[in-house]
Amino acid sequence: MKRLFIYLKDYKKESVIAPLFKMLEALFDLMVPLVVASIINRGIKYGDKPYIYRMCGVLILLAAVGLLCALCAQYFAAKAAVGFAAKLRCALFSHIQSLSFTELDIQGTSALMNRMTSDVNQLQNGVNMALRLLMRSPFIVFGAMIMAFTVNAQAAFTFVVVIPVLFAIVFGIICATLPLYKRVQERLDQVLRRTRENLTGVRVIRAFHREGEETEEFCEENGLLKRQQLFVGKISALMNPLTYVVVNLGIIALLANGGVKVSVGTMEQGDVVALIDYMSQILVELVKLANTVVLLTRAIASGRRVAGVFEVSSSMAFPQVTGGNDAPVSGGPRDVLRGMDSDEIVSFSHVDLTYAGAGGQSLSDITFSVRRGQTVGVIGGTGSGKTSLVHLIPRFYDATGGEVRVCGRDVKTYGREELRERVGIVMQKAVLFQGTIRENLRWGRPDASDEQLWRALETAQAREVVEGKAGGLAEMVEQGGRNFSGGQRQRLAIARTLVKEPDILILDDSASALDYATDARLRMAIAALDPKPTVFIVSQRAASVLYADLILVLDEGKIVGQGTHEELLQGCPIYREIYESQFDSKDWKGGQTHDER
DSSP states (O other): OGGGGGGGGGGHHHHHHHHHHHHHHHHHHHHHHHHHHHIIIIIIHHTOHHHHHHHHHHHHHHHHHHHHHHHHHHHHHHHHHHHHHHHHHHHHHHHHHHSOHHHHHHHOHHHHHHIIIIIHHHHHHHHHHHHHHTTHHHHHHHHHHHHHHHHOTTTTHHHHHHHHHHHHHHHHHHHHHHHHHHHHHHHHHHHHHHHHHHHHTHHHHHHTTOHHHHHHHHHHHHHHHHHHHHHHHHHHTTHHHHHHHHHHHHHHHHHHHHHHHHHHTSSOHHHHHHHHHHHHHHHHHHHHHHHHHHHHHHHHHHHHHHHHHHHOOOSOOOOOOOSGGGSOOTTOGGGGGTTOSOOEEEEEEEEEEOOTTOSSOSEEEEEEEEETTOEEEEEESTTSSHHHHHHTTTTSSOOSEEEEEETTEEGGGSOHHHHHHHEEEEOSSOOOOSEEHHHHHTTSOTTOOHHHHHHHHHHTTOHHHHHTSTTGGGOEEOGGGTTSOHHHHHHHHHHHHHHTOOSEEEEESTTTTSOHHHHHHHHHHHHTOSSOOEEEEEOSOHHHHTTOSEEEEEETTEEEEEEOHHHHHHHOHHHHHHHHHHEEEESTTTTOEEEEO
16 A cells, blocks of 8 residues: 555645645634624623624634635645546556556456456545545544633533544444445446446347346345445444434533533533534534545545456566667667578477466477468467467566577567567557547557558558548547448558567458458468568468468377378378368368369
C-alpha cells in the first residue's frame, strides 16, 4: 500500500490544504451553538432586538465563511484524489504493458481490467473522503464535547457517557460488516467476470442456443450477490436507529437535568439548547465517520489488489541497449542482415517450453535451423504446439530449456525494441484498434508514407478492401474492427505487419478466414518481396505450407518430421495423414499433382 502513496507526492500542497479548510469549517460549526445560546440568553430573554439582529448577522457570516471553507476543501481534495487516480492508472497500465505473456496469462484479463477501473475508482473515492472527513469528524466529536464543558461542566458529563456508547455501536457494526463487504466484493467480481464472458461470447452463446442456461446461471449468481448485499445492508441499517436511540436518550437526560437547573436558576435556557445542538452534531459526525471508515476499508482492500499487480514482476529481463553492436540500426532492421558472417537467421537448439502452472511440457527437444529468405511451414494438429513454437522467436515466452537464436544471437541478449523490430508477427486473432485505417497500419512504423501503406496493402491482398471504402486510408475502424469481416481484418493485420518490413515474418494461422485463392496470392506476393523476409507460416492447411522450403511437423509438442513436402510425404506418416485428409492425391509420391477436396 505504501508504494501507492508516491503518486500523491505531486499533490502534497492539496493534501494539506484540504484537511485544514475542513478543520476551519468544523471550527465555525462549533461556534454556532454558542451564538444561538447567546441569542436566547440575552436577546430573547431581555427583548433586545438589535442584539438579536447582530447575532443573526454573525450566524450568516459563520455560514458563509464555513461554506467557502467547505468549497475550498472540496476543490483541493478532489484535485488531489483525481490527480492521484490518474497517475496511478497510468503507472498501472504501464506496468501491465511491461509484463510478459506468462504474467498476463496468470493474472487474467478480467482481473486486470477490474484493477484498472473499479479498484482505482475506489482508491480515488477513499482519498477524497479521507482528505475531507477523516480529520473533521473526530475533531467535531471531541470538540463538541469540550465545548459542552465550557457551557456547563456538570451537564456535559452526559457526553462522557453517550460518546463511548456511540463509538461502541458504530465501530461494532463496522467490525461486523467489513468481512461481509469483502465477500460482497468478491461476489461482485464473479458477476462482472460472467458478464464479460457473456458479452464477449454472445455469438457463441446464440450459436449453441444457450441463452436460457446462461441467463439462469447469471440470475443465480446475481441472486447470491443480492442476498449477501441485503444481509450486510440489514446489519448496517441498525446503525442509524441505535445511534438515534442513544442520542435521543442523551438529549432526554440533558433536558431533564437542564430543566431542573434552569428552574433553580443555575443554568440558562440557551445553554440547554447549545448542549442539544452539540449532541446532534456528534450524532451526524459519527454517522459520517462510520461511512468514511467503511469506504476507506473498501479502498484499502482495492489498494492491496492494485499493489498486488505492481508486485508482479516480469519473468523476462531485457538488457538495456546503449550502443555498439546491440544498438538498433537507424537504416532499417533489414540492414542488420547485411554483412552477417552466418547465413543462419533462426535456430532452435534442444528447446523446451513449460507454461507456468502447466502439468507438462508444451514443447520438448525442438531443434532446427533456418537460413535467411527461407519460407518455413509449421503444421500439426490442434494443441501440437505450433503457436508456442513461433512465440519463442519474438520472445513472448522464454524457453525453459535449450536456446533460441535470432541472427546468430541468443534472443535473451536482445533489447526489447531491437528484437521486436526484427520480428513481425500476425496473431491467430486479427485485432484492429479504433481509429483510421492509416493509424492502424502505422503501428509498426509511425513515419510510413501512404505509398508504403498501399504497397503493404497490395501485398496483403487488402488493397481492394481499402479502395472499396469511401474514406480510403482515412476510413474509420470501429472498436475491434467490427465494421470489417473476418477475412478483411486478417488482411489488414497482415498489411500492418508488412509495413514495418521485418526480417522475420510470422503468420500464425493468420489466413484462416481467407479462401484458398486469396491465400495462395498472398503467399506468392510475400515470396516476391525484395528483399524477401524469412517467413514462418503456421497453419492447419497443407496447401498453405506445401511449397515451403522447410516444413516442421509437430505432434504433442515434438517435431516428428522436418523437410520439404516430398520428403515428408515419403518419411512422415503424420504429415501424410494430414495431407491425404485434405487432398485427393494422384501420384503423391512425386508430389506432382494435387486435387484438393
